[in-house]
Amino acid sequence: MAAQNAQLATAGLLSIGQVLARLQDDFADLSPSKLRFLEEQGLITPERTKSGYRKFSQAHIERLRLILTLQRDHYLPLKVIAEVLEEVDQGRDPVIPGAAPRSASSILSPRKLLGSDELKRLTGASSRLLGEAIAAGLLPAAEVFPHEAVAQLTALVKLSERGITPRHLRSLRVAAERDAELISQAVATRGVKTGSPHSDEDSLELAGYLDTLRSGVLRNRLLAG
Template sequence: MAAAASAQSQAAGLLSIGQVLARLQDDFSDLTPSKLRFLEEQGLVTPERTKSGYRKFSQQHIERLRLILTLQRDHYLPLKVIAEVLDEMDEGRDPIIPGASPRSASMILAPQRVLSSDELRRATGASARFLGEAIAAGLLPAAEVFPHDAVAQLSALLKLAERGITPRHLRSLRVSAEREAELIARAVSTRGVKSGTPLGTEDSLELAGHLDTVRSGVLRRCFASS
C-alpha cells in the first residue's frame, strides 16, 4: 500500500508529452512530439516510462529540454556539441559554450541546474524543518525545484545557524536585497531610456556586483571599529 501511494505521488508530479509542449511551445514554437522523441533517441533527454510505455517528464527534464532548445535556436549548436555540454553538466563541471562569454554561459546554464527539495537537503544535510524556515523567511524560493546555487545558500544558512544566526534573524537581509533590486531596476531603466538602448540582465548583475563590493567594505569598517 505504501509503495503504491509513493508511486502515485511521484507520477502526479510528472507530465505527458502534451503537457510538456504546452509549457514550452510559447518559447519554442517549432517544438513537436516528433522532435521530442528525436531528442530522446539522440540520448539528450531520458523521460521516465509508465508500465504502459508512455513517456513522462519531470521538471528537471523540462529544464534540460529548455536548455537544449535554447542552445539550438540562439547559439546554433549542433546536437553533438549540445550533448558534450550536457555531459559536462551531468558530471558536475562547468561546460564551455562555444561563442558565449563565461558570464553569458553562466546565465544560460544557471536556470537549468535544478534540484528537488529532497536533493537539496541531501546535498546540504539540512532538515526539512530548517529548509522550511529558510523558505518562510524569504531566503529561498517557495518552489517545487531549486536553482543549483541554492546548495551554497542553504549551506551558508546552516553555518550561520551554528553561530546562532537563524533564518528568522535574516528577514531584514531579504528586505534589504529586495530594496536593492528595486534600486538596480530603476537605474537600469533610466540608463536604458537615456541611451535609447534596452539594458538587460548583464547590466543588472554588474550593478549588483558593485553593490556587493560597497556592502563588503561597509561591513569590514564596522568590524574594524568594534
C-alpha cells in the first residue's frame, strides 16, 4: 500500500531529464547542475521520491521558465529574482525591475522560431558563416532555428573574428558524439532501461560532470601556457 501511495504521489511529475527536454529548446545552457544550483539557492523546490530522485510538476516548469527568462533576457541577479518570485508566490504579478513596463506573466509567452534571415540579422553573421556552421554540425540543418541559436551563432561570429572558424570546430561535434556514446555505455552498465526517466536523468547528470571537467581542463591548459 505504501508503494502504491508513493506512486500516486508522483503521478504526473517529471524527471530532470524530462524537464530538460521541455526547456532546453528555449534555454540551451540548462543542465542538471544548474537545476541543482537553483534548488540550493532556494528558488525552486522539487518533490523527492523515496530513492532521492527529483520530480517536477508543471508549476515547477513554469517557475523555472520564469527564473531562466529573468536571467537571460533581463540580466537580473538571483537576489532580485528571489524577490520577484516572492511576489508571484503571494499572488501578485510583479513588474520586472529595470525593464519597460512588463509583468512576470507576460514574459512567459512562447518565443518564436527564427528564420535564417532574422538569425543573421540578430547576430551579424554572413550567409557563408551560417552555412559553414550547419555544415560543421554546430547548428541544425533547418529552415527555422530556436532562439538559442542566436547565442550560438553570435559566439561563432566572435570566434571567426579571431580566426577560429566552424571548420576548426568540427572536433566539437565529433567529441560530443563520442561523449554521448561513452555516457550511453556507462548508463547501460547500470542496467537502467534506455529511454526511461532514470536513464535520461543519469545521462544528463553525467553530461554535466563531463562539461565541468572539460572546461576545467581547458582553463588549466590555458593558464599553464
